[in-house]
Amino acid sequence: MEIKLCSLLPLSLCFFLLFNCCFAQIEQQQGFLEERLQQQHRRGRPRTDCRIQSLSAREPTRKFDSEAGFTEFWDRNSEEFECAGVAAVRNVIQPQGLLLPHYNNAPQLLYIVKGSGLLGTVIPGCAETFESPQRERSMRGQESREGESQYRTGGDRHQKVRQFRQGDVLALPAGVTLWFYNNGQDRLVTVALLDTSNPTNQLDQQFRHFFLAGNPNPREQSGSKYEEEIRARREQEQGEQPQRRQSGNLFDGFEQDLLADVFNVDQELVRNLKGREDQRGRIVRAENFDVLSPEFEEEEEEQQSHRQRREREHKGRRGSQPNGLEETICTLRLRENLGRPSRADVYNPRGGRISTLNSHKLPILNFLQLSAERGVLYQNAVMAPLWNMNAHSILYILRGTGRIQVVGDAGICVFNDEVREGQMLVVPQNFAVVKKAGNRGLEYIAFKTNEQAMTSPLAGRLSAIRAMPEEVLMNSYQISRQEARSLKYNREETTVFAGRRSSRGYSTRAMEYALTAVEAFLKA
Template identity: 50%
Template sequence: MANFPLLTLTLCFLALISNSCFAARESTRLPLQQQQQYGQCRLQNLNPLQPYRQIQHEAGVTEIWDQNNDQMQCAGVAATRHRIEPRGLLLPSFNNAPMVVYVIKGQGVLGTTFPGCPETYQSLQQLSEEGTQYSQRSSRKDQHQKLHRLRRGDVLAIPAGVAHWAYNDGGDQLVLVVVHDTSNKDNQLDQNLRRFFLAGNSQERRQGSLHRQDHSGDNVLQGFDPEILAEAFDVNIETARRLQSENDKRGFIVRVERGFEVVRPGRVEEEEEEREYGTNGLEETICSMRIKENIADPERADVYTARGGRISTVNSHNLPILRDIQLSAERGVLYRNAMVAPHWNQNAHSIMYIIRGSGRVQIVGNSNRPAFDGEVRQGQLLVIPQNFAVVKLAGDQGLEWISIKTNDLAKTSPLSGRTSVIRAIPEAVLANAYQISRAEARRLKYNREEVTIHSPRRGRSQQKVSAWSIANEL
């Protein structure tokens, strides 16, 4: 009996530790009241958003959504779209916030640099006959960290502060949509997206029209004394000045005029290597972790309805790096006139980008009228706040989208269908809640057997699946 208080105290202490650890796992985003002052989140009138300005570069365009928009501010995100021309190189940069990249179209190569990790891609020339230390050093052709092949449907996760670059080695435009989680705990600056380039020169700054409130970024090396750079890299002063790119008029997406040679395995070898990393646990180490998952393949679908469409998700279960940056993604394809069941995101905001097609979206918050009820079209972005109920209906040409969600294990709760909240409620509760008969309550629960995607109702279901949806199944 004398040890009972000690045992009680110990159990309480362990419970406190457990709760604290759980809270630390869940509270990875800044509290909303720290993101902005109370009353600034006006979410009862949502609208699809287009990029509000663009930056022209030598070999591409960067389009930027207004991060000062109420919807973006309240979701705690920023968004960018890069259109990189063939042989275009997006220069190395890093950001103050973690981000998820989705490849809309095209193909290319992406490189990342994790500090302290070895240069595992190497190519060595034969040593010269002299065998001196200098000749050995100069004989090394190149070595660098792992590269990642880009193709349509890839989702890539890049932590805050990790430098990265991209190159278009295909014959078509490479289009990347990027969502930055500025409210993530890894961003300890402010709620603005800040880009830090390691090369290049801003076209807008050169023209005297840079919008400073956008924090679009400049070459950080320009702020250093050239003599200090020369000393730091052990190069001559002329090379140090070239690093600063003061007279470079190409912007931050430049055209590669000569051959672009980097060390990498063939495409088949690279795919086999990434599959190996995904099964042997090496992704848990920082230097060899996977940062990419493709969710465009129809066979990859997590939810599929034959006449409705499919949804594929990527989260920290199948891409563990997302656990660190606290983001996940969902790609959806709806066939003609199909519907995603009304649902809400329990623990995340959702930033929905329309890849192609069009449709109708309704979003309802905690009022008796829609926060948004209208058409969405290709290239638009729509913020769906946490716990706001949403329904998506495809138009005659179908609807395809990618949603970036602000939780690595985002959860949805459907209102209709086999796994819905309505189906889980007893008939008597529904009958009394809605003043309907038990028979009507039974139909309400069981008429829809699909899980997430509802095929068109009878009368519309005999219509042929559009050529758009068939093409996207191939």
């Protein structure tokens, strides 16, 4: 018996080693496949020529007025927007205003600039989990095509309705039906970035919205006659036909008799469904609006924040790969607030704060391939020059003023100008950018075209300059060792630098010095 056990021991050891090797190979192959799929996903993004010689801080060029607000679009055909493969839209909704149900052909990140309201999403296949008290009764004397029927009175069922407020970022997938309602006392202002080059959009890179109600575009106001001439000239040069003005919503294209048969309703109701005669626009007034939705509670949000911290710590111990059980498609978390000071990831009490949002903090961003950054720079504060390693960055100025400089691959400054509230600036991938707040400070939201966008600073404690040996700096810039040490260690902050309370002339010289340093680094 002892001999048999001794002979089985080496055999068991062999099986043990064999199984371990097999499991290791399986895990390695899974990791390789995941990485390969991500690379294919990135390669699947439509490429455009990014021969950018100059950038501009742009404002919306098209405006659609509605009964209870208006919608504005940035020029999608501008060189920098084409390079980034994105589109941008801003909605201003008056109190009791309803942005009609619609869906888009691209995923979007939407930031709540001002106000509060309700967001409704309709995800196919998900249950109607919000229901108010109701009772049912039979419809006697009225027979449908299938015989006796019933209907509900005194109640309603619908999918989840989410509350949102100023500072929230909403992650919205492509093809999901959306509606917004302003249930507050102030105007609701939202700005959204749509990633038209995302693989989920298999059409062209034009932003398309599909409305399910109303007449979306009854009245359009262009930004200027000059912009109209540019758009007409571009269409003529490219041999494109002017786009047909949309007269109604999605149902307007179907035959009336077919719709009456599909919904089993009369012709008059179908005419309202098509919305051809509706002149209210895409944002309508809805005074009697009673939708079932829970109210905001600070305690509930604190508990959610605490739960998210525990989840992040747990993921940090076991790795960040999802196991498929965190969220289902019907219970996706779509909202994250970046406006609270306590939410900051980088904070300098003399300079400002930076809050980031990526797929680790909001898992749905893995699917959308987008992320965001919220920046608050105090008076005259400077954000370290940096470049985005794996994403385009689209800046929208929320409040205040400041100066931004962007430098391209040839060491040429492609943007050097003042920016103000309401403007949008596209910073292409790997282009270096530096921001300096004005006397009233500077606040911005940056949308980025990668779910885990990474930056590399040029100055500060975590910068590329700080990480290089002194000999490299001395020989690269033809400077002394003492100058190299000053270049490395004179700034102990990480990202946000405190502003100097000095004359305007000194501030201008400081910006020129920062720009010169960036140009020298890129040329080297």
